[in-house]
Amino acid sequence: QQQVRQSPQSLTVWEGETAILNCSYEDSTFNYFPWYQQFPGEGPALLISIRSVSDKKEDGRFTIFFNKREKKLSLHITDSQPGDSATYFCAAEPGTGGYKVVFGSGTRLLVSP
């Protein structure tokens, strides 16, 4: 049973468009949500993260929108560039109990020039 779900599995956008990647979770104790970016042949790397006390986090062209009531969040990539083509993982960390980060299954993004 996946505690963190991502959609779509894959997404293609044109250069300059806004890509929207979705994530939802089940465990209400999750209170920290990092997004990792992974290029082919490399390990994931932290891209941007948000705490559950916030509803929005922006870093350049990357913005996380967070809806705690619905247990949903989304990553918006504005002015998408071919160099943004990668797999994006949404992850969640509980606020209590033992340390364990739960990763979603990822969204593969392709930005076409």
Add this chain to the structure above:
Amino acid sequence: EAAVTQSPRNKVTVTGGNVTLSCRQTNSHNYMYWYRQDTGHGLRLIHYSYGAGNLQIGDVPDGYKATRTTQEDFFLLLELASPSQTSLYFCASSDAGGRQDTQYFGPGTRLLVL
């Protein structure tokens, strides 16, 4: 920036074979992790450690052993490899292993079990 290296980068073995995957981090991080990445499942935690000699069980530990010999080195052992263990394996490290911590990943080891 944290540096995590893994070896080998690719490995082919046969069913029942013995495999050791190595990971080294050079940023004096306390926590180290082993994940496997499979299509449709994302990253799943196998084992992790918060220091030399320590081992904690992750979410998918069956068929895997791990050992943390030093603060820098973390090994994943498959003593009787099975085709179901064909996967992409990542090692990661983090400073405190606590709340809201960044994990730094290695480049991965691709394992094929025939």
